[in-house]
Amino acid sequence: MHEEIIFAGFGGQGVMFVGQLLAYTALAEEKHVTWIPSYGPEMRGGTANCTVVVSDEPIGSPVCKHPSVAVIFNNPSLEKYEAMVTPGGLLVVNSSMMVHPPTRTDLEVVMLPATATASEIGDVRVSNMIMLGAMLIHRALVDRATVEHVLIEKLGTRKAHLQAINLTAFERGITLGQTQQASV
Amino acid sequence: MAVELLKGNEAIAEAAIRAGLEAYFGYPITPQTEILEHMARRMPDLGRAFIQAESEVASINMVYGAACTGARAMTSSSSPGISLMQEGFSYIACSEVPCVVVDVMRGGPGLGNIDPSQADYFQVTRSAGHGDFHAIVLAPASVQEAIDLMVEAFDLAEKYRTLVFVVADGLLGQMMEPAQLPPMKPVHKNRPDWALTGAVNREPNIITSLELNAPALEEVNLRLQAKLAEIRKHEQRWAELWTDDAKLVVVGYGMSGRIAQTAVKQARREGMKVGLLRPISLWPFPEKRLSTLADQVDAFLVIEMNAGQMVDDVRLSAGGQVPVSFYGRMGGVVPVPEEIYHEITTLYEKLTSGE
Amino acid sequence: MTAVEALVEEQIVYQRPESLLEVPTHYCPGCTHGIAHRIVAEVLDELGVRERTIGVSPVGCSVLAYKYFNMDGAEAAHGRAPAMATGIKRVMPDHVVFTYQGDGDLAAIGIGEIIHTATRGENITTIFINNAIYGMTGGQMAPTTLPGQRTTSSVTGRDVETTGFPIRMAEMLAGMTGSAYVVRRSLHNVKEINRAKQAVRVAFQAQLAGLGFSMVELLSSCPTNWGMSAPEAMKWIEDNMVPYYPLGDYKVADAVQPLLKRK
Numbered sequence: 001m002h003e004e005i006i007f008a009g010f011g012g013q014g015v016m017f018v019g020q021l022l023a024y025t026a027l028a029e030e031k032h033v034t035w036i037p038s039y040g041p042e043m044r045g046g047t048a049n050c051t052v053v054v055s056d057e058p059i060g061s062p063v064c065k066h067p068s069v070a071v072i073f074n075n076p077s078l079e080k081y082e083a084m085v086t087p088g089g090l091l092v093v094n095s096s097m098m099v100h101p102p103t104r105t106d107l108e109v110v111m112l113p114a115t116a117t118a119s120e121i122g123d124v125r126v127s128n129m130i131m132l133g134a135m136l137i138h139r140a141l142v143d144r145a146t147v148e149h150v151l152i153e154k155l156g157t158r159k160a161h162l163q164a165i166n167l168t169a170f171e172r173g174i175t176l177g178q179t180q181q182a183s184v
Numbered sequence: 185m186a187v188e189l190l191k192g193n194e195a196i197a198e199a200a201i202r203a204g205l206e207a208y209f210g211y212p213i214t215p216q217t218e219i220l221e222h223m224a225r226r227m228p229d230l231g232r233a234f235i236q237a238e239s240e241v242a243s244i245n246m247v248y249g250a251a252c253t254g255a256r257a258m259t260s261s262s263s264p265g266i267s268l269m270q271e272g273f274s275y276i277a278c279s280e281v282p283c284v285v286v287d288v289m290r291g292g293p294g295l296g297n298i299d300p301s302q303a304d305y306f307q308v309t310r311s312a313g314h315g316d317f318h319a320i321v322l323a324p325a326s327v328q329e330a331i332d333l334m335v336e337a338f339d340l341a342e343k344y345r346t347l348v349f350v351v352a353d354g355l356l357g358q359m360m361e362p363a364q365l366p367p368m369k370p371v372h373k374n375r376p377d378w379a380l381t382g383a384v385n386r387e388p389n390i391i392t393s394l395e396l397n398a399p400a401l402e403e404v405n406l407r408l409q410a411k412l413a414e415i416r417k418h419e420q421r422w423a424e425l426w427t428d429d430a431k432l433v434v435v436g437y438g439m440s441g442r443i444a445q446t447a448v449k450q451a452r453r454e455g456m457k458v459g460l461l462r463p464i465s466l467w468p469f470p471e472k473r474l475s476t477l478a479d480q481v482d483a484f485l486v487i488e489m490n491a492g493q494m495v496d497d498v499r500l501s502a503g504g505q506v507p508v509s510f511y512g513r514m515g516g517v518v519p520v521p522e523e524i525y526h527e528i529t530t531l532y533e534k535l536t537s538g539e
Numbered sequence: 540m541t542a543v544e545a546l547v548e549e550q551i552v553y554q555r556p557e558s559l560l561e562v563p564t565h566y567c568p569g570c571t572h573g574i575a576h577r578i579v580a581e582v583l584d585e586l587g588v589r590e591r592t593i594g595v596s597p598v599g600c601s602v603l604a605y606k607y608f609n610m611d612g613a614e615a616a617h618g619r620a621p622a623m624a625t626g627i628k629r630v631m632p633d634h635v636v637f638t639y640q641g642d643g644d645l646a647a648i649g650i651g652e653i654i655h656t657a658t659r660g661e662n663i664t665t666i667f668i669n670n671a672i673y674g675m676t677g678g679q680m681a682p683t684t685l686p687g688q689r690t691t692s693s694v695t696g697r698d699v700e701t702t703g704f705p706i707r708m709a710e711m712l713a714g715m716t717g718s719a720y721v722v723r724r725s726l727h728n729v730k731e732i733n734r735a736k737q738a739v740r741v742a743f744q745a746q747l748a749g750l751g752f753s754m755v756e757l758l759s760s761c762p763t764n765w766g767m768s769a770p771e772a773m774k775w776i777e778d779n780m781v782p783y784y785p786l787g788d789y790k791v792a793d794a795v796q797p798l799l800k801r802k
């Protein structure tokens with residue numbers, strides 16, 4: 001297993017956090033992992049993004065030109081990253097924020113209304129957990145239980161009040177991921 | 185100690201603390217500010233010295249002062265700040281005071297940007313200040329290596345009474361990956377006999393870089409050069425992969441060496457006899473290993489995030505035996521494995537198609 | 540009384556302080572650097588702190604001060620002595636740390652370092668030699684050169700229109716909250732020298748009491764570059780420098796007051 005995942009959206013959508021959560025989870029499962037914030041050949045421009053590489057083997061480059069997975073939180077990021085995903089890769093798209101649907105036909109595409117669902121649950125900021133849940137259905141990089149465990153640990157006592165809503169969002173993401181069959 | 189997910193800059197700072205750092209002085213500059221911030225949080229709690237100085241000029245002179253007492257002292261900065269510290273580096277080198285400096289390089293010249301770069305190679309290996317001197321320069325390629333080299337940097341600085349740079353680029357500084365911190369060492373209370381500790385029952389100790397008498401200053405220089413020769417003999421460090429039967433060896437340090445590794449691996453998978461040599465000490469440059477490899481390989485390919493500053497060192501080590509090509513990106517652009525792979529294949533085809 | 544008896548009865552009234560080494564200095568005849576050194580050395584002797592004192596020399600005529608003081612010393616880059624002293628003091632808080640700086644060193648190239656050292660209330664002492672000129676490099680204009688004063692780089696006299704006005708450092712540093720004791724004295728006659736010595740003592744006592752930054756500015760002579768004899772130079776200080784740089788106490792923090800009375 002070796003996946004290069006880019007998480008991209010606006011600042012405030014929890015893009016960096018969810019990338020780190022995946023990285024912490026991968027570490028908890030003793031996998032090799034790197035996390036880098038908006039650095040790389042195609043970065044910058046108002047959006048927040050991070051690249052996570054998860055692998056069974058020691059990781060060489062933490063940067064990549066063609067990620068195997070892109071988790072896209074907003075329209076500008078779709079415009080920027082859709083073309084870069086490696087053929088046969090996975091594109092997880094927050095449909096609540098899209099102006100145009102993705103056009104690539106050589107990718108697995110999962111569309112889900114993450115922002116709408118998050119505000120339904122009670123906090124738009126948990127759309128990141130919804131996106132992560134859905135992604136893990138299509139790329140089982142780490143165990144769901146480990147994600148939950150690590151999330152609780154990372155929120156700690158100071159942010160314990162955010163536990164329930166984040167876990168709910170994660171569950172919803174998983175359900176949405178399951179019902180949203182990837183269109184290829 | 186457990187394996188943790190650590191950010192490069194914070195790992196560097198904590199590793200220094202655990203290596204017994206007694207005094208930190210610095211000035212904010214991206215992309216290394218997390219080092220300063222980590223020190224601000226940790227050092228006062230531990231009862232150790234921390235000052236956010238008014239400039240990099242002041243920082244390095246505070247380091248110089250603290251180190252004169254035999255305390256483990258360091259500063260960290262990024263390229264423009266390193267330029268301002270050069271005066272201090274030269275004084276430190278001449279007066280042989282052990283100091284450690286971290287340079288998390290960013291895009292230049294000038295104010296440049298805050299993206300990753302390796303364009304300070306010449307500055308740290310060749311021209312860290314006026315006069316004849318070199319500092320030891322260590323270039324980690326992972327968070328773990330950054331931790332290990334930080335600890336080693338202090339030991340080397342003290343062993344040779346010299347300035348040691350640990351150079352990273354913004355990418356390593358900002359990256360998070362699993363790594364293990366060393367156990368906490370206490371600050372060492374035993375001061376070396378040359379240190380400024382108060383002239384109690386002994387002649388005064390003086391730390392100076394001034395010697396107005398030319399033959400005497402030449403003596404000082406000869407002593408420094410002899411020390412540098414020792415360092416050159418004993419402290420060359422590098423890592424290598426798949427070099428045994430390699431026809432082409434890619435040479436890159438720090439993050440570009442690591443990025444190149446992915447490209448080299450890909451080439452190997454496709455049956456090309458390509459290897460990787462990653463200098464860990466940039467000064468002293470691993471010239472011994474490079475020159476042996478020059479007997480075996482058909483070409484070297486240097487990869488850097490600059491205009492090819494290390495190429496000279498590789499050429500000198502190869503002694504004109506084999507061609508040395510270069511591929512690099514500048515201005516904060518990070519090369520990706522695909523680009524390097526492309527360079528490798530183009531070059532490899534040329535080599536094997538019988539020139 | 541025999542000669543021997545006379546010797547036995549002699550009392551030592553004047554000798555080299557232990558804090559000064561028995562070496563000839565390189566200072567010009569009539570230069571007050573030597574007097575300033577002696578004052579500092581006497582005070583360190585009297586306070587009994589020589590063995591735990593670390594001096595930081597500047598770049599300027601007093602660059603070799605560490606060769607004259609009998610104590611541990613470091614030689615800083617031009618203007619950076621306060622930063623270096625800060626580094627030393629922070630890891631050796633129980634030691635006495637002082638800088639000895641000229642006006643080019645302190646008020647030009649090193650003005651940033653001295654201001655920030657003062658404002659941090661760094662617990663060190665600075666002896667500031669104001670001779671209104673760059674001595675070591677051969678008499679160029681300093682930040683403290685008086686209006687109209689001729690130097691090798693202000694040949695027709697300092698023109699304030701193009702070179703600005705002399706900096707009054709004691710007044711400036713007194714404005715720093717971290718300063719505990721900032722005064723100006725002069726070395727142009729015996730009375731002033733005695734007063735200067737008292738100020739130097741208070742400055743070091745303030746440091747020993749941990750009260751913060753202390754500086755004694757000393758109006759000093761540079762007969763060589765002023766182109767004067769020694770007596771002329773002393774008179775020039777009195778007639779020209781003192782009016783521009785009034786002697787006095789510019790900052791005496793409340794906590795320092797008791798030190799003044801004790802004497």
Ligand SMILES: Cc1ncc(C[n+]2csc(CCOP(=O)(O)OP(=O)(O)O)c2C)c(N)n1
Pocket residue numbers: 598599600601617640641642643644645668670672673674675676681
């Ligand atoms: C960076 C740097 N610039 C310039 C010099 C040259 N320099 C040596 S001493 C000096 C002026 C010193 O004048 P001052 O501080 O007034 O001391 P004085 O010699 O009058 O005692 C200068 C400019 C130097 N050594 N370093």
Ligand code: SF4
Pocket residue numbers: 565566567569570571572600670674675760761762763764
């Ligand atoms: S040049 Fe001036 S300051 Fe320097 S030693 Fe001579 S008289 Fe003193």
